[in-house]
Amino acid sequence: MTSSSELVALARQLRVDSVRAAAAAGSGHPTSSMSAADLMAVLLDRHLHYDFDRPEHPGNDRFILSKGHASPLLYAAYKAAGALTDEELLTFRAEGSRLEGHPTPRGLPWVEVATGSLGQGLPVGVGMALSGKRLERIPYRVWVLCGDSELAEGAVWEAAEHAGYEHLDNLTAIVDVNRLGQRGPTRHEWHLDAYARRFTAFGWHVVEVDGHDPDAIDLACQEARSTAGQPTAILARTVKGKGVAAAENREGLHGKPLADAEAAIEELGGSQDVRVRVRKPAAARTMHAVRSGHLELPRHDRGAAVATRTAFGQALAALGTARGDVVALDGEVGDSTRAEYFAKEHPDRYFECYIAEQQLVAAAVGLAARGWVPYASTFAAFLTRAHDFVRMAAVSGAGINLVGSHAGVAIGQDGPSQMGLEDLALFRAVHGSTVLYPCDAHQTGRLVAAMADLEGVRYLRTSRGDTPVIYGPGDEFPVGGSKVLRSSDTDRLTVVAAGVTVHEALAAADLLDGHGIQVRVVDLYCVKPVDRRTLREAAERTGCLLTVEDHREEGGIGDAVLDAFTDGRPVPRLVRLAVRSMPGSASPAQQSRAAGIDADSIAAAVRLLVEQGVVG
């Protein structure tokens, strides 16, 4: 352990390097880094257990910089730990540098999740701490360095509630209370007691310290480590811009390099090269052994009525039996999403997140960071609540499975607040995502299993009501594929459907056949990436694609088919049936008819196109 004076020197160097990095970049957040430099110095030198040469070491502590804009401090700490050269430090924010404006795991094995959207670090940290305590049973600690501004985010209190309730004493939040947000003072400025009351109320142990007193910080960290049964919040009173008189506690300097970096560095004692020897973690068994066995998916009779949400629950439970790395989370609607089937069979790997969808997704991201394959479910409508977390999961490159049930008007009487009608648009727009929307039980089972091994954010959309089983248990549904369910040489157009509308499309095809009109029917169970080959072939053969979806007309299946035709090739004629009005309460059949996406509406639309001569 270094002496207190050495700690002071380390903190000074972290400040100097933060100032230098921002100066080199011409942008960045040095003042937000300077307030937390003493906190970081003490943590790094005295409490963090981390092997920088082995970031995959299972016993490593986890460190999340929730106030991601203070990235110069993080990179300065990496340099002090010997993980980065000074030369690389000065590539901060340059094109191609892995030292981005806000930390991401890209190229930086010590960063486990991207931060920069405030209020997300603690929620994700809860997921990691849950893994350590309930799954891995390895005594690593999760340290989250938060800003004070971000405590205004409700997600922080979802996380506080989750951590308090689960007694996560392996989790510590260090709050850098520097009084100043981006635009001016925070609500509570330096009233640490305001934050203390809140964390205490949510079941946390709280320590208040002077965030520039290394010995006090050291004691607080010791207290956090020795507190059993509760997570600890270390509330540190700090000064933004600490160490440079012209910057200290001054408004208007957020997110800007210091005006006179050279003078600031001099005031801070000049450039130094203090090295810190970060403690190595204790030996720990390697990553949880992944039990992998044969997957036995449920089988159904053709024509049997099974809701895809039920098929999801059954498949997830089966997958959990086959694979020891699969975990499940739900937002207090497991009886509706059917995640409860998993919960009953694998209670040790099930996480009840209550009605807190941001925390639901964040915990999944945290679990994924620890190597688990999480499935997080709630109503599709309510997953919209967590969109910023999904977006950031994509920045992190996290592999998570999200399952939204009760999609579309097909839910019936509950009305629009419960209907997922925008979810396809939201998940399609997420970078690198996969969007799946099965129509029957066998298809659902296969997709639930397949999504486990994909990269990035995977979304599965399920339906409330029963739909007939139309596929066999041996049918395969590759991601990126589709199924042509009807086709003939005399198809006048192609109906592209998915989920509940597949069954409407098939019924419409029967109706139209009675009128001597043949149509092709494509089951677009994979909405992203779309099956370009099949869509292009259908376009060439039939000249017109009619999409029908239980979703808003924007961003869903109607837009997705376009992905097959945006390279300048000829585009088929397109007609969209989608939910264009605001539904009220009504039975599922009434809803479907009112929205104009039922079999009769499809058939009527096709006949009109034939009569108008739009299709050949």
Add this chain to the structure above:
Amino acid sequence: MTSSSELVALARQLRVDSVRAAAAAGSGHPTSSMSAADLMAVLLDRHLHYDFDRPEHPGNDRFILSKGHASPLLYAAYKAAGALTDEELLTFRAEGSRLEGHPTPRGLPWVEVATGSLGQGLPVGVGMALSGKRLERIPYRVWVLCGDSELAEGAVWEAAEHAGYEHLDNLTAIVDVNRLGQRGPTRHEWHLDAYARRFTAFGWHVVEVDGHDPDAIDLACQEARSTAGQPTAILARTVKGKGVAAAENREGLHGKPLADAEAAIEELGGSQDVRVRVRKPAAARTMHAVRSGHLELPRHDRGAAVATRTAFGQALAALGTARGDVVALDGEVGDSTRAEYFAKEHPDRYFECYIAEQQLVAAAVGLAARGWVPYASTFAAFLTRAHDFVRMAAVSGAGINLVGSHAGVAIGQDGPSQMGLEDLALFRAVHGSTVLYPCDAHQTGRLVAAMADLEGVRYLRTSRGDTPVIYGPGDEFPVGGSKVLRSSDTDRLTVVAAGVTVHEALAAADLLDGHGIQVRVVDLYCVKPVDRRTLREAAERTGCLLTVEDHREEGGIGDAVLDAFTDGRPVPRLVRLAVRSMPGSASPAQQSRAAGIDADSIAAAVRLLVEQGVVG
């Protein structure tokens, strides 16, 4: 005032009618209604001031049923107040009935905002209470009936923080702590003290009561009304399914009609016809007088470099001067979004919401419900956090203006966490929304003014960096329109751009012109609804549309142009340039080049299409 025994009779009737309504519908949430019946009876009979014949009365108290699934209770209360007939009550959840599964304002003038996505009632109620206290200065009270499950939502604590900080003593949350969520017990079951600690920590006055004791409830409401300087939370211990032994405190009955409704009604004392005379509000001046004057938008020289975010701030400040009903809210980034310009000129109509985007949007919805024209701004990336609130605003039919700054990779070094790259997809999918994306200062000013008078959710996307002024101060930009910036008889294709890419498209057109290739350039400043006429004409004339956008390829401008061609008409060839990778840190110009959406990339794409013979 009725006697306590009459209150008991009223509560019984509310239960009976809840049971009857759900039985008639064959679905619904009677047990969740029964737990809160005594709370509702006391509130209705003794504390609510409301003129059911004049729902627009400015002095009316506001009542929000945050636990919207308990809609049978709400409708039963309306019946008891004489606002609904028994016959209509039994239309609950039927197609065409205004008594939807979860309350919406459609057809029900006493419902001010839709509920059903849990945890949104209190946040919106804060907006209304802010209006009453800070703007209207009318002593109405805002009563929000919450469930206990929904207190797990972080948005509730954003609201608690906002209300506590603003000393909203005109706001009361009544929490129906019935111990059971949908799937089983809540985290804190009947530990009222857990909730009490949390609300107290956030600065609320708290009263704990037996939620089935009318006198105790009455006293608690009196206490709430007489508490100055703090909002009050009444924590009521209740029994789910109260009054019917077979249903009381039983799991597995959530969201289901009672098994034996007839027996339940008998046990509850049979159908009755208790009427309640709800107190009328005191006289109040009519809705805040809307001052309306001449709008003087700022003028700029052609070619001057002005960021659209700056133009937004200037225009909003000017609009606030011209119109007394315009208010602004921001999520602690007013210096970046430029909402601070409004704050400086109209501090009395500016609401700092700190870093709590859900509360930001919810407060705007509450203010809109009180007749104000709110503009709520933050980074486009962070508005995604509030998507469920935006979705519900659309269900409510709320007229709100949302402004997302720092759109796209054009922000530069800060990296992907700060880039709005999915916002167009999210806002396009919202029912009835308008999506605007200006490219210069004059256009921004006009659109900021125009959006004030639109219906529904209006979204304006602004950019961080300066762009040249290309329009004159007198140019008009109708919503639903676009601008053809370049066109000739020899155009080979049409480049459709918006925002920052308009300038890239113009530069590309110049480059291409040097190579003897003419292209049409359309500024699609209104992304939704799109200008079908102009796009169709461009398609007919040039045969190919190349879209270029600083947004993900899904759900944005590339998809939006399709809206002009989904009626079966011939579709032009389409080519999309959009952000397909995950950006890192780099300068704006480097970002734009890396994403392939800069002038050189556009020109290269066009030349390739020409060489390949794709375009004529």
